[in-house]
Amino acid sequence: MSASYLMKRVGYGLLLMLGVVILNFLLIRLAPGDPAVVIAGEMGGATEEMLESIREEYGLNKPLLTQLWIYVSGVVRFDLGQSFFFNQPVTTLIAQRILPTILLVITAQILSILLGVFLGVIASRKPGGVVSAFVSVFATIGYAVPVFWTGIMLIILFASILPIFPVEGMLSVKLRDANIFVQALDVLHHLVLPAFTLAIIYLAQYARLGRASMLEVLGSDYIRTARAKGASERSVLFKHALRNAALPILTVAGLQFGNLISGALLVETVFNWPGMGRLAFDSILRRDYPTIMGVLFFASFMVVVANILTDMSYRWADPRLRGKS
Amino acid sequence: MAPLLCIEKLRVTFRTRYGEVTALDSISMHVNEGETLGVVGESGCGKSITALATMGLIPSPPGRIADGSIQLAGEELIGANSARLRKLRGGDIAMIFQEPMTSLNPVFTVGDQIAEAITLHQNVSADRAFTDAVALLDRVGIPSPDRRARDYPHQLSGGMRQRVMIAMAVSCRPKVLIADEPTTALDVTVQAQIFDLLNEIQRDFGAAIILITHDMGAISEMADRVAVMYAGRVIEEGSADSILDQPQHPYARGLIDCIPTLGRAERTLKEIPGVVPPLHLLGAGCAFAERCAFNDRARCTTEKPRLIDHGHHPAACHGVEESRL
Ligand SMILES: Nc1ncnc2c1ncn2[C@@H]1O[C@H](COP(=O)(O)OP(=O)(O)OP(=O)(O)O)[C@@H](O)[C@H]1O
Ligand SMILES: [Mg+2]
Numbered sequence: 001m002s003a004s005y006l007m008k009r010v011g012y013g014l015l016l017m018l019g020v021v022i023l024n025f026l027l028i029r030l031a032p033g034d035p036a037v038v039i040a041g042e043m044g045g046a047t048e049e050m051l052e053s054i055r056e057e058y059g060l061n062k063p064l065l066t067q068l069w070i071y072v073s074g075v076v077r078f079d080l081g082q083s084f085f086f087n088q089p090v091t092t093l094i095a096q097r098i099l100p101t102i103l104l105v106i107t108a109q110i111l112s113i114l115l116g117v118f119l120g121v122i123a124s125r126k127p128g129g130v131v132s133a134f135v136s137v138f139a140t141i142g143y144a145v146p147v148f149w150t151g152i153m154l155i156i157l158f159a160s161i162l163p164i165f166p167v168e169g170m171l172s173v174k175l176r177d178a179n180i181f182v183q184a185l186d187v188l189h190h191l192v193l194p195a196f197t198l199a200i201i202y203l204a205q206y207a208r209l210g211r212a213s214m215l216e217v218l219g220s221d222y223i224r225t226a227r228a229k230g231a232s233e234r235s236v237l238f239k240h241a242l243r244n245a246a247l248p249i250l251t252v253a254g255l256q257f258g259n260l261i262s263g264a265l266l267v268e269t270v271f272n273w274p275g276m277g278r279l280a281f282d283s284i285l286r287r288d289y290p291t292i293m294g295v296l297f298f299a300s301f302m303v304v305v306a307n308i309l310t311d312m313s314y315r316w317a318d319p320r321l322r323g324k325s
Numbered sequence: 326m327a328p329l330l331c332i333e334k335l336r337v338t339f340r341t342r343y344g345e346v347t348a349l350d351s352i353s354m355h356v357n358e359g360e361t362l363g364v365v366g367e368s369g370c371g372k373s374i375t376a377l378a379t380m381g382l383i384p385s386p387p388g389r390i391a392d393g394s395i396q397l398a399g400e401e402l403i404g405a406n407s408a409r410l411r412k413l414r415g416g417d418i419a420m421i422f423q424e425p426m427t428s429l430n431p432v433f434t435v436g437d438q439i440a441e442a443i444t445l446h447q448n449v450s451a452d453r454a455f456t457d458a459v460a461l462l463d464r465v466g467i468p469s470p471d472r473r474a475r476d477y478p479h480q481l482s483g484g485m486r487q488r489v490m491i492a493m494a495v496s497c498r499p500k501v502l503i504a505d506e507p508t509t510a511l512d513v514t515v516q517a518q519i520f521d522l523l524n525e526i527q528r529d530f531g532a533a534i535i536l537i538t539h540d541m542g543a544i545s546e547m548a549d550r551v552a553v554m555y556a557g558r559v560i561e562e563g564s565a566d567s568i569l570d571q572p573q574h575p576y577a578r579g580l581i582d583c584i585p586t587l588g589r590a591e592r593t594l595k596e597i598p599g600v601v602p603p604l605h606l607l608g609a610g611c612a613f614a615e616r617c618a619f620n621d622r623a624r625c626t627t628e629k630p631r632l633i634d635h636g637h638h639p640a641a642c643h644g645v646e647e648s649r650l
Contacts, residue, residue, distance in 0.1 A: 221427040227382055228422075229415035229442040229493065233407075243432045319432060319477040 009311060013304040020300040021075050024293045025068055036060055038287045039084045058082075071293075080297065081290035085283065090294035093279060098298060100170055101275035103187075105257075105264050105302070107195040112202035113253055117246070119203075120210020121237055127215060135207045142204025147263050151197040151270035158193060165192045168272045194271040198263050202256055209252055213245040220244075247318055254310025258303045327399060328355035329533050330379070330418075330501050335393035337371075337378055340386060343605035348374050350557045351393070353632075356501065356550075361527065361534040363548030363565060365541065365580060369601050370554040372537045373423070376503045379535075380420050381410040397501065416446040419494035420503040425487035425510055429478035435489045436462070436474025439496055446497040461492040465522060484515035488522065495526055502532040506539070516540075520547060541584045545569055553577045556601055556612035558629075563638025573640035576613050611643065619644045 036054045055061040059070060074081060080090035123132040155167045166172070170190050175183055217223065218241050226240040268277030276295050283291035315321045337349040349371050356362040364372050377383050379395055381402060395402040397417060402410065422428040429438060439458035444451060455474070462470035465488040478486055487507060494502055504523060508516035520543055527534055536547055544551055544565060551568045553561040553576065561574045572578040579597035599616035610626035611617070617625070624630075624643045632641040 221422060221424050222430040224382060225422065225428045225490075225493075226430065227414070228380055228420045230411045230413075230445045231441070232411065240430055244430070317432065319434075320479045 006308075006312070009308050013308055016304055017297075017301060018072070021072060021293075021297060022068065024296050025071055028289050028293060029064060029067070033287070035084070035287075035289055038289075075297065080294040083283070083288055083291045085286045085288040085291065090290050093291060094276060094294055094298055097274060097276045097279050100273060101261075101264055101268070101277060102302070103191065104194055104198065104268065104273060104275060105260055107191055108198035108202070108264070109253065109257070109260060111195055112199035113206055113249065115199070116203040116206025117210040117242070117249060119207040120212075121214055121242060121245075123207065123211040124214035124218060125237070127211075132211065135211055139204040139208040142200050145201075147197060147201060148266050148270050150200055151194070151267055154193050154197055155270070166190045167193060170274050190273075194267050194273050197270070198260065198267045201263065202260065205252070205256070206249060209249055210245065213248045214241055217241045217245045243317065247314065250310060250314050250317060254307055254314075257306040257310070258299075261299050261302060329358045329398055330535075331355040331394075331396045332375070332379065333394040333396075335375070335378060335395065336391040337374055337383060337388060338391045339388050339604075341605065346604035347391075347607075348388070348557050348604060349378070352554070352557070352559045354552045354559060354562065356533045356535055358500075358533055359527070359531055360549045361536055361547050363544040363551040364535060364537045364554060365539065365544055365551060366554035367539070367597075367601050369556075371557045372554060373505055375554075376420060376505050376535065376537060379501075379503065380414055380418060381405075382414075412446070415442050415494075415499075416497050417499055418501045418503065419497070419499035420505065421487070421490050421494050421507045423506040423509055425483050425490055425507075428490055429486055431478055434475050434477055435481065435486075439474075439489065439493045442493045442496045457496070458492070461496055462489070465489070465492045465526075466518075467492075484511050484518065487511060487515075487519055491519075491522060491526065495530055495532070498530050499532055501535065502526075503535045503537070505537045507536075508543070509539070516543075523547070541569075541580055545584075553580065556607060557604065558612065558641065559632060560613070560630075560642070561638070561640040562632065567638045571637045573635065573637060573645045574613075574642045575617050575619055575644065577640070611641075617644075622647070 034051075035058070036051045039054050039058070040050055052061075059067060062070070071081065078091055080094070082088070083090050083093055086093055119131070119135050119138075123129070123135040126132060158165045159167045166189060170187055171183060172186055172190075175186050178186075214237075218237075223236060223241055226236050231240065264275065265277035265280055267273065268275045269281050272278070276298065279291065280295040282288075283295065332352065332354050334351045334353055335349055336347065336351055338345050338347050352371070352375065354362065354364070354375075364375065366372055374383065374388075378390060379402070383390060390403055393403065397413065402413070405413075429435060433441075436455055436458045439461055440451065440454035443449065443454040443457055447454075449457070459470045459474045462474055467473050467485060467488055473481070473485075478489075481489065487510075491507075502523075507523070508519050511519065523534065523536070524547065526532070534547075536543070538544060548565040551561075551563065551565050552559050553568070553574065555574075555576050561568065561572070561577045568577065569581060572581045576597070583597070597616060602612060602615065608626070610624075610628060611620070611630050614620040614625040620626070622643050628643070630641040630643045630646065632639045633646060634640075635645050
């Protein structure tokens with residue numbers, strides 16, 4: 001895989017990020033409502049004098065383009081401004097919350113791909129069989145049911161009927177001072193339900209997609225060749241077929257990553273997971289514009305990075321794409 | 326001496342939307358050690374199915390071996406357990422397919438694909454297998470084999486890919502090599518090279534070859550004996566010389582008349598009028614009757630002719646049987 005291609009992709013990614021930043025800024029500034037009033041509201045009461053001084057302090061009285069320039073040049077230095085509500089730099093706020101979100105999103109992504117593809121492969125062995133039918137039904141349900149509903153159902157199930165997984169938060173209070181290993185295990189324990197809730201929609205999709213693309217690949221000539229040289233059924237399925245069937249799955253996984261992040265926002269809210277989703281939720285309720293923009297910035301940053309990674313892994317998986325740009 | 330590979334009264338059926346159709350109707354053929362058996366017949370007459378049945382690779386469902394026996398060096402293959410069949414496939418019996426463009430797995434290097442065939446049947450290290458693979462590529466006439474071994478199939482031409490397939494097929498010194506129209510997809514100059522290569526391989530490795538082809542020219546150059554198939558039956562069988570000189574069955578005569586001869590007066594190529602009837606429309610009579618110029622007997626449409634020797638070699642035709650026409 002060529003370094004120049006990677007550079008090109010990163011370059012496009014940066015340009016895209018710049019576009020996102022500008023668009024976010026304009027969308028939020030063009031929305032009705034005066035940020036100064038919102039900030040003043042947080043402080044309680046607003047005389048015209050106070051509003052003036054707030055506008056002065058936050059640079060809101062400068063021309064829009066100047067404000068945009070100030071914001072963008074801040075972003076370039078990773079300065080996303082000051083939160084109206086939390087009264088901290090947005091970068092600090094996000095830094096505190098980005099890791100839980102990344103943990104949740106990546107776990108859900110891996111879980112849904114591995115489990116989904118595995119189900120798909122099993123289903124493809126007997127297209128008319130029980131597993132196959134299960135995958136189809138499960139895929140339809142998984143696709144149709146909203147993620148917060150799944151979350152709430154799981155909370156009901158595990159909070160009262162089968163209390164084996166914690167349904168809230170990321171770390172038990174009593175383990176605040178425990179050693180890092182015990183804490184890590186506890187985080188994983190807390191991670192089970194939110195990750196599964198988030199994974200379930202995509203899991204179903206990957207199972208269906210995996211089944212379809214495996215069925216197609218299993219009918220191809222090179223699979224017959226693999227059998228003709230005496231390869232075992234397991235090697236035929238998981239080595240010869242899956243490597244090829246994985247290509248469309250990779251594409252979809254890359255495309256779904258953005259949806260996964262917005263799904264994480266809901267799941268974090270349902271399970272009180274201390275990630276960026278909660279932050280987004282809180283800052284939207286409070287019209288904390290800099291924080292909203294900061295969250296959007298980081299979410300799109302993650303999507304751009306994920307797309308580049310998808311593209312790279314696609315080239316790794318499909319030799320026919322290597323050396324092309 | 327008993328033949329090396331012996332197919333007896335093999336019947337293969339397929340479940341289709343017209344009901345169960347018989348793709349192979351009690352066919353028998355055999356091949357001796359070191360010999361080349363040519364199998365000829367128009368598209369759809371069951372040549373590939375015969376080959377796949379021998380490899381134990383009939384797609385099932387919808388296909389099924391309904392009856393008959395296939396013996397390799399006295400060992401019955403029909404009903405043998407799958408582990409045993411896997412050992413034989415690619416080991417004692419190997420096959421080269423009709424479609425070199427799609428018969429290699431696009432995501433593995435050709436060297437790895439040959440090496441896999443070697444490690445599946447021989448107790449050698451992966452490194453050793455790869456070295457052997459390179460030597461085989463050299464043997465089948467691929468220039469700079471150590472570099473080519475690291476290429477992916479899409480980087481090779483059709484002729485090269487077929488050479489790779491041949492290298493893979495002979496990697497474990499099979500006793501029987503089935504070549505299913507190995508040159509159909511290749512251009513004429515390459516065809517001649519591939520046939521030369523097969524001849525050399527047979528000389529060096531001593532394999533018996535079953536050469537499936539439409540090409541009567543190739544038959545006259547390569548085959549010791551010939552089986553002519555039509556609509557799922559063997560309708561004529563004998564030594565290549567005898568069949569080429571004295572074809573009995575009107576269909577075999579038609580095939581041989583179709584061979585273009587250099588310097589012959591007529592400019593146009595002859596062809597047999599009509600097409601092979603679809604399997605589900607086969608009636609009680611001779612499957613060739615509709616296209617036959619000598620179908621004036623009632624028996625031709627009511628009774629299937631049996632394969633009987635009428636002097637030169639066995640043929641299945643009422644006309645030949647009654648009047649030696
Ligand atoms: N999967 C299948 N389902 C139903 N019928 C099949 C299937 N595979 C093959 N057949 C039937 O079996 C018959 C023999 O097919 P086969 O592939 O052996 O022909 P062939 O002689 O190799 O022809 P060609 O020269 O085109 O390769 C055909 O009439 C075909 O319709
Ligand atoms: Mg064929």
